[in-house]
Amino acid sequence: MKKYCIVLSVAFFGFACGNSSSTSESKEAAKPVTSVMDNPDYEKGLNLVAKSDCFTCHKLREVSIGPAYGLVAAKYENNESNQEKLAAKVIAGGQGVWGQIPMIPHPKLAKEDAIAMVKYILLLKEEKK
Numbered sequence: 001m002k003k004y005c006i007v008l009s010v011a012f013f014g015f016a017c018g019n020s021s022s023t024s025e026s027k028e029a030a031k032p033v034t035s036v037m038d039n040p041d042y043e044k045g046l047n048l049v050a051k052s053d054c055f056t057c058h059k060l061r062e063v064s065i066g067p068a069y070g071l072v073a074a075k076y077e078n079n080e081s082n083q084e085k086l087a088a089k090v091i092a093g094g095q096g097v098w099g100q101i102p103m104i105p106h107p108k109l110a111k112e113d114a115i116a117m118v119k120y121i122l123l124l125k126e127e128k129k
């Protein structure tokens, strides 16, 4: 009976992959917090919204008579065409997008003010959880 002695020698050559694997996270390197509140559109629009009747029907994060502004912001991309469209809706009023309760019209609202309000609202996108 023959005995086979099999020697397997497996050699692993560890090649460095070049990954810059920095395992230690330095707390000092924390990025500066940028907030939507730093955006000039934020304060201007908030002031106008606060002065008007908007908060009677809208809350920021909860559905009230109207949709939460965070949800409005999540639905529409913050671009010029949506700003125009939503500003026109604020002035004219309307229903049917969020439900059957109508938003009252705001005929005395200047278009540029309505746009400033909408710019503020569209900054309020819900944080992704």
Ligand code: HEC
Residues within 6 Å of the ligand: 049, 052, 053, 054, 055, 056, 057, 058, 065, 066, 067, 072, 086, 089, 090, 094, 095, 096, 097, 098, 099, 100, 101, 102, 103, 104, 106, 117, 118, 121
């Ligand atoms: C009488 C209550 C009421 C008031 C006051 C009100 N809203 Fe609304 N708003 C609503 C309702 C209800 C809707 C949902 C309408 C729909 O389903 O189409 C809405 C929808 C909206 C939308 C989303 C429109 C869309 O088509 O998605 C925006 C933006 C908005 N409101 C902004 C404002 C602003 C700015 C003001 C203040 C100038 C304001 N609202 C005042 C009730 C109100």
